[in-house]
Amino acid sequence: MKSKIGTKLLVSYFLLVIITLVIVGALLNPLLKNYLFTAKKNDLVNKANEIAAITQKYNDEQMDEATFNQIIQTLDKFIDTRICIIDKQGLIVASSQTMSGSGSNSFPGKGASLSNDEVGEVLSGQTVIKEGMSPRFNMPMISVAVPISTLNAAGKEEVSGAVFTFAPVSLVTTTLNKAYYYLGISSIIAALLAAGLALYLSRKISRPLRTMNQVALTMAQGDYDTVIEPIGDDELGELAISLNYLARQLSINMTALEHEKGKLELIVHSINEGLIAIDRDGTIILANPMIENLFMATTKRLLSSSLESISPFPELTKTFQTAMENEVPIITTFGFLSSTYRIVVSPIKKEGGNTIGAVGILQDISEMEKVEHLRRDFVANVSHELRAPVTVIRGYIECLLDGVTDNTPDYYYTIIKEETLRLERLIKDLMDLSLLQSGKVELFLEEVNLNTLVFETVQKFLPRARSKDLHLLTNTDSKDNITVYCDPDRIEQLLIILLDNALKFTPPGGTVEVNLNEKNDTVDLLIKDSGIGIPEEDLHLIWERFYKADKSRTRQFDNGTGLGLSIAKQIADLHQAEIKVESPSRKGSTFTLQLKSKI
DSSP states (O other): OOOOHHHHHHHHHHHHHHHHHHHHHHHHHHHHHHHHHHHHHHHHHHHHHHHHHHHHHHHTTSSOHHHHHHHHHHHHHHHTOEEEEEETTSBEEEEOSOBTTBOSOOSOOTTOBOOHHHHHHHHTTOOEEEEEEETTTTEEEEEEEEEEEEEOTTSOEEEEEEEEEEEEHHHHHHHHHHHHHHHHHHHHHHHHHHHHHHHHHHHHHHHHHHHHHHHHHHHHTTOOOOOOOOOSSSHHHHHHHHHHHHHHHHHHHHHHHHHHHHHHHHHHHHOSSEEEEEETTSBEEEEOHHHHHHHTOOHHHHTTSBHHHHOSOHHHHHHHHHHHHHTSOEEEEEEETTEEEEEEEEEEEOTTSOEEEEEEEEEEOHHHHHHHHHHHHHHHHHHHHHHHHHHHHHHHHHHHHHTOOSSOHHHHHHHHHHHHHHHHHHHHHHHHHHHHHHTOOOOOOEEEEHHHHHHHHHHHHHHHHHHTTOEEEEOOOTTSOOEEEEOHHHHHHHHHHHHHHHHHTSOTTOEEEEEEEEOSSEEEEEEEEOSSOOOGGGGGGTTSTTOOTTHHHHTTTOOSOSOHHHHHHHHHHHTTOEEEEEOGGGSOEEEEEEEESOO
């Protein structure tokens, strides 16, 4: 059971008063006793001197014996003191007959003599004071003997007798006991008053402290709005003010920490890469949603598991272990299933340099590698596309210069011209694609009758279709009205690219259809051919630059740059349109451009 501070203060104050009273009593007892005995002795000496003066008058015959004896008896009663007077020979001149508390006369009568031991010192002129057990009275007594001095015939003082006064010690002890009694009563009253005062003070101190303790507990639970009313301007009041200030500062600091924590959590959660941190034992202490998706586990499960037991990537665990063991950052790349990941792990160190864990960034670089691969392919394809016509041009020019020709010069000039035009188309397509991808192309949007645009474009390709013995069909009519908001030049460019590909890869006798379908908020433009089709595994790649599906089969049809579909995709994206392709079992292809009625 916990001892309360109020009880401690009450007991402390009470014990302090008791100890103080005991010490005061212990020190006061000898002082009071000595004072009372000294006062009684001095009183007896004074009374003895007064009686000596009266006796001197009696000796000088200034009063008769009866009066003298009456005075002695009266003094005995009033001062409760036994009196005995002797002459210079030690004979008793007079004595009191009774003593308070004594029923017998312990002195012999008048004319009797006292022993030399009793009168020797006083008759020599000394005042004698004694304390202790008196054999004559058989009780503790205080005795005082004062010499009586007279002038002789020569005018000199001489001892003519002595006065003995006796008082029982019980008179002093009775007074002392009364003093102790009243002191005890006073001590009890003082102790009770001290206990009451201690109780009052302990409650006055403990109540504010209990309030402060309750406030401190509420602060520990996150409530910083409770205010303590200061009681007085003492230390408790200052403590209350300090606690109020502490609560305000904690509220400000916790708000700031929550704000910073919120920002940190937002930053961690918004990172596209996986962020994970572990402690020295390998237990996960931090993970963002990307890691949750990769590990297919909730945050609660992640934070209660070790990395080794829950990670689907064995290389990840090894990298963390290596980083903590070597205490250096580790960067490594590993493959998992069809993806490639890069992990950067750095040890977490305290100020003293001790490693307490590690933090890592897990990044899926599959797309980056794909882009890099496409970049390399792009460079290779551009090099190839440029090299072929340049080689042809150079070869024929060298033949013409050397005069080694099998045909007329016009034949070679015609080939050189065709290869030059091929280079020109390649450069134009590259520049066009670059502008489209850079976002620097400005669209000139307007309301366009898509039926008219499609019909007129298809009419331009009819001669080419007839020359290849192809059937070019459409369900559009220039008089129909399907309106979209677009850039007519760019949409026409896209349609030309798709029609050119359809006619190019459809063998003689085949069919190419161009149709328009109007829906609620969209218009579908479909270009369907019965050509050689596209392999299913290549469908998602046809939009890449220089990509050509099944080059061994398409080479006989293809004299293009391989950039057309990339340009078409960029035009569609600029119009916020969707373009897609279907090619079931290589039985022709269907390209669909889905345009919004209004952009």
